Amino acid sequence: MASHPEAGQRVDTGHGADADLAVEIKAKTSITDTITQLTLVPADGRDLPAWTPGSHIDLVLGPDLVRQYSLCGKPADTRSWQVSVLHQPDGRGGSAHVHQELSEGERIAVRGPRNNFRLVDAPRYLFIAGGIGITPILPMIESVDQAGAEWSLTYGGRSRGNMAYAVELHQTHGDGVTLVPEDTHGRIDLAGLLTDVTPGTAVYVCGPEGLLCAVEALAAELGILDQIHVERFTPKEQTDAPVRDNFEVEFARSGVTISVGPDESILEAARAVGVLAPFSCSEGTCGTCETTIVSGRADHRDSVLSPAEREENSTLMICISRAACPKLTLDL
Template identity: 75%
Template sequence: MASQFEARHSGQQPRRADTENQAREDLAMEIKAKTPITDTVTQLTLVRADGRDLPDWTPGSHIDVVLGPDMVRQYSLCGEPSDRRSWQVSVLYQPDGRGGSTRLHHELREGESITVRGPRNNFHLVDAPRYLFIAGGIGITPFLPMITSVDRAGAEWSLIYGGRSRRNMAFADDLKQAHHDRVTLVPADIHGRIDLARILADVTPETAVYVCGPESLLCAVEAMAAEFDNIGEIHLERFTPKTPTDAPVLDEFEVEFVRSGITVSVGSDQSILDVARAAGIPAPFSCSEGTCGTCETNIVSGLADHRDSVLSPAEQEENSTLMICISRAACPKITLDL
């Protein structure tokens, strides 16, 4: 899945940037297989070119796929986490998109080489007695390993899976055959849209609710969840960045990169990532729009003006990390661990 990420994490400790995952080197991979799943979804099986084992990963993880000098796309890993020999990603063909799905569907062939970074996880599967998964379209992909994990653990769970039509809902038949009544399929051409109000009204406070799909679905769940007192945590994974509704707090500010010993000014037309790279400071990045989490950086001091689509409101309030590609400072000077 080409995706951008927002997740709300459990746990009481302040969030810290996952520098170990960020530092992982590029992996030279080979496309072992391309398998049509539906008319518009193709699954790619990737293996390491050197034949070595792949890094481990957990349900909810994604990888960066380098498709060109200025074309990096994020896709959810949807295979078996215990498989260290191959990774699977499923890609929706979007003819009016930014070109990544066209390249993967129609240009790259089995046996060709490709560069991959990661994996990283901004959509962690938390411990809970029961789970509700709500998927829209290609948003089903991160839920495949999650469902496998919670089902093996014996937890209660259910999946509501919507799509435009049954024939284009990837993995729908396999999920229904394997899990029967735990899976509810809602093809829009037959049943209309998912009845979120009815579904969310029945959620218990101890249920972990996970949602992935188009922005309209995520916004609808967020709006409805705010009206119910019975809902605890909502975990979201976004495809596209949220549009900021307010102007930046400051047009200009200073940033100190404490490990590099460099202090520079950030102008209104610059990002923190821009000035870091101009100063020769190595800073990992990928999407440059605050959605993939690659550039997440620890805050040493100062207050962030968060503009990203990764951190939950509670995590932003913690002021422990920020995405330097898009977030700014809400104070004259901010100090970062770079």
């Protein structure tokens, strides 16, 4: 599905793609009144790194302003990338910067691609999108449709006019796409959708946190949580206290052992003693700081790993996760 990378080209590995890449904003297009699409091309004229459906990139908008946005174009296109950004006036500043400060022809740095929302092989797919959550779903639909798999999309938004790509999706795929504008149709009938999910169906969900939490809660009741795939760009609310306030971390490759206190992260404590690791969001949502566990048990606090991956205990996000034992040993 993705093109084969040329020699020396960075590959979408899922994490660790932290080097800056200079791109130019070839086009800045208003998709709706509140959503802007950026078309990015490589500043050096070379092919862009390969990516797969579900990938996102970091836009480096300033020294302390790095934001993650899903790639919503075609993975086979090695000459341009597309991301679409919802303007959130009360957000943390990233979307406002994109909408108000960036201009066509400007150069910015990006990092990635990185994929925490990988498309698994399945005989059937159910896609559920809310608002701007449609963006990572677009290349997934193209991929499964080309592969001949059975799929359907239910796409909700506040109003039809604010649902990006709704017209194109409905014109191209017809009955495979159900549009649910809240102002005329109410909210998505999640119970109706999930109750009918058959074994083997992969369910992909992206959108506001309320939608994700509702899907996860209902899927848990129905016993199909292992079929649910979600992606978050805001941290999942933590309802339980950390297992330990204080613990030690040994960095196996660096030969350094540190103490981590109750008010600091492993990442912060590591950087304080000169042990550097890639990071971006510092909230446990982007996956940049994912680090291999050599020994010990993690207290996972991220919004990336699935329940099965947490139980596997092979990696953790050091920007937010902690230790569930007196000492962790990490591959740093």
